[in-house]
Amino acid sequence: MATDVVVIGAGVMGASIAWELARRGRRVTVVDKAGGAGHGSTSASSAVVRFNFSTLAGVTAAWEAQFGWRSWPEHLGHDVGEPARFVRCGIALLDVDIMPRQAFLPLFAKVGVPFEEWSDTQLRERIPGIDVGRYWPPKRIDDEGFWRETEGTLGAVYTPDAGFVSDPQLAAQNLADAARAHGAEFRFHATVSHIERTNDRVTAVTLADGTRLPCAVVVNAAGPWSGRINELAGVGADFTVRSRPLRQEVAHMPAPPGGLGIAVADLDLGTYLRGDTGGGLLIGGTEPDCDPLQWIEDPDALTQHPTMAVFEAQVTRAARRFPELTIPNRARGVAGVYDVTDDWTPVYDRTDLDGFYVAMGTSGNQFKNAPVVGGFLAAIIEHTERGADHDERPARYVGEHTGLEIDLSAFSRKRPLTAGNSGTVLG
Numbered sequence: 001m002a003t004d005v006v007v008i009g010a011g012v013m014g015a016s017i018a019w020e021l022a023r024r025g026r027r028v029t030v031v032d033k034a035g036g037a038g039h040g041s042t043s044a045s046s047a048v049v050r051f052n053f054s055t056l057a058g059v060t061a062a063w064e065a066q067f068g069w070r071s072w073p074e075h076l077g078h079d080v081g082e083p084a085r086f087v088r089c090g091i092a093l094l095d096v097d098i099m100p101r102q103a104f105l106p107l108f109a110k111v112g113v114p115f116e117e118w119s120d121t122q123l124r125e126r127i128p129g130i131d132v133g134r135y136w137p138p139k140r141i142d143d144e145g146f147w148r149e150t151e152g153t154l155g156a157v158y159t160p161d162a163g164f165v166s167d168p169q170l171a172a173q174n175l176a177d178a179a180r181a182h183g184a185e186f187r188f189h190a191t192v193s194h195i196e197r198t199n200d201r202v203t204a205v206t207l208a209d210g211t212r213l214p215c216a217v218v219v220n221a222a223g224p225w226s227g228r229i230n231e232l233a234g235v236g237a238d239f240t241v242r243s244r245p246l247r248q249e250v251a252h253m254p255a256p257p258g259g260l261g262i263a264v265a266d267l268d269l270g271t272y273l274r275g276d277t278g279g280g281l282l283i284g285g286t287e288p289d290c291d292p293l294q295w296i297e298d299p300d301a302l303t304q305h306p307t308m309a310v311f312e313a314q315v316t317r318a319a320r321r322f323p324e325l326t327i328p329n330r331a332r333g334v335a336g337v338y339d340v341t342d343d344w345t346p347v348y349d350r351t352d353l354d355g356f357y358v359a360m361g362t363s364g365n366q367f368k369n370a371p372v373v374g375g376f377l378a379a380i381i382e383h384t385e386r387g388a389d390h391d392e393r394p395a396r397y398v399g400e401h402t403g404l405e406i407d408l409s410a411f412s413r414k415r416p417l418t419a420g421n422s423g424t425v426l427g
């Protein structure tokens with residue numbers, strides 16, 4: 001079988017890349033060891049769409065991608081059956097010193113992201129039931145300081161266009177269906193076991209069942225398994241940015257009375273919260289220093305079930321912010337894996353093996369960018385395969401909706417670590 005491109009991984013990233021390359025006329029084969037699109041870390045995603053990142057490229061990407069989610073069926077350009085739904089609920093980014101307003105508001109202004117600055121009084125009025133106390137730094141719930149009186153109050157920055165995607169796995173499947181409509185082939189239960197090279201150029205991918213897929217280009221979109229795929233390809237030595245799998249839990253519980261209409265990013269207490277489409281509430285963590293990070297060697301060995309310890313910490317912090325929340329006594333939620341880089345910024349790039357590209361290190365914050373990441377990789381691949389040196393003269397991406405240009409060296413494997421990153425999932 002001959003193909004132009006093999007994409008490894010049919011998560012939301014691999015599916016987006018396949019769709020974009022297929023619609024540009026490439027013959028694409030996607031291989032995934034799981035049974036369907038979006039069955040990897042994508043399936044656990046909270047799928048929050050927000051715009052605050054520490055770099056101009058990060059804010060621009062998220063803002064451009066949001067237009068894709070807002071008009072998802074039109075964006076895909078094909079009837080894909082039931083489409084994932086974007087719920088535009090807005091998000092309140094509570095004040096916190098590690099991500100001060102002045103770090104991202106100039107970027108919002110430059111990109112054109114609408115926002116409102118709220119005082120503590122406005123925050124209380126706009127999100128009924130919220131406690132506007134300032135509790136920094138986040139503490140463990142068994143620390144007696146956790147229940148200490150508030151030291152002042154906080155306000156928030158509100159962006160009305162933020163929201164969440166109703167079903168992240170369905171979004172990946174929609175992208176896969178749209179890619180198929182352009183001729184892409186998806187092979188499931190297909191584990192990559194070997195990557196062949198000849199004279200420093202990738203030439204084929206071999207599957208565990210012995211199938212050999214000759215190709216000119218390979219894209220590693222294997223999510224938390226991407227480090228392993230790089231090892232198979234023998235790339236990584238020139239990366240200045242490392243990535244590692246990190247276990248994460250998201251708690252699910254009933255929403256407070258009246259629901260949570262607006263999502264909340266609460267680095268002050270160490271959580272983020274959003275409602276869902278069925279009267280529930282999702283509560284994730286923002287890596288507060290007081291909590292040990294659960295780095296893992298092998299994403300396949302993930303304990304899928306949420307633990308009582310993490311669940312209790314997340315819901316208790318949420319209940320500090322929303323005192324009307326009743327803390328359930330049984331842990332409910334999901335566990336998933338982030339592929340975290342040293343600066344919580346992804347790597348979308350070529351490598352020192354010609355024809356071998358990566359879309360990895362998505363650091364728990366790139367689901368939102370899936371509508372544009374296919375375009376990023378297509379731009380880098382076309383630029384490089386035409387003979388340009390993306391390391392020296394980086395490819396650029398121009399947003400279809402905003403017309404804004406992104407210098408894709410912002411996501412280089414060889415970048416200096418992104419200055420001013422929050423050191424958390426917020427990027």
Ligand SMILES: Cc1cc2nc3c(=O)[nH]c(=O)nc-3n(C[C@H](O)[C@H](O)[C@H](O)COP(=O)(O)OP(=O)(O)OC[C@H]3O[C@@H](n4cnc5c(N)ncnc54)[C@H](O)[C@@H]3O)c2cc1C
Binds near residue numbers: 040335360366
């Ligand atoms: C708990 C959690 C919450 C999150 N919340 C948000 C959020 O609110 N907002 C946001 O923007 N982002 C969020 N993210 C991040 C976002 O979901 C991920 O960045 C994104 O889904 C990664 O997609 P992917 O396609 O790169 O990886 P994956 O979905 O993991 O896909 C990789 C695929 O590669 C396949 N694979 C691996 N090894 C092989 C092999 N050897 N052979 C063949 N196939 C292989 C796997 O089976 C898998 O399907 C969250 C992530 C998690 C885990």
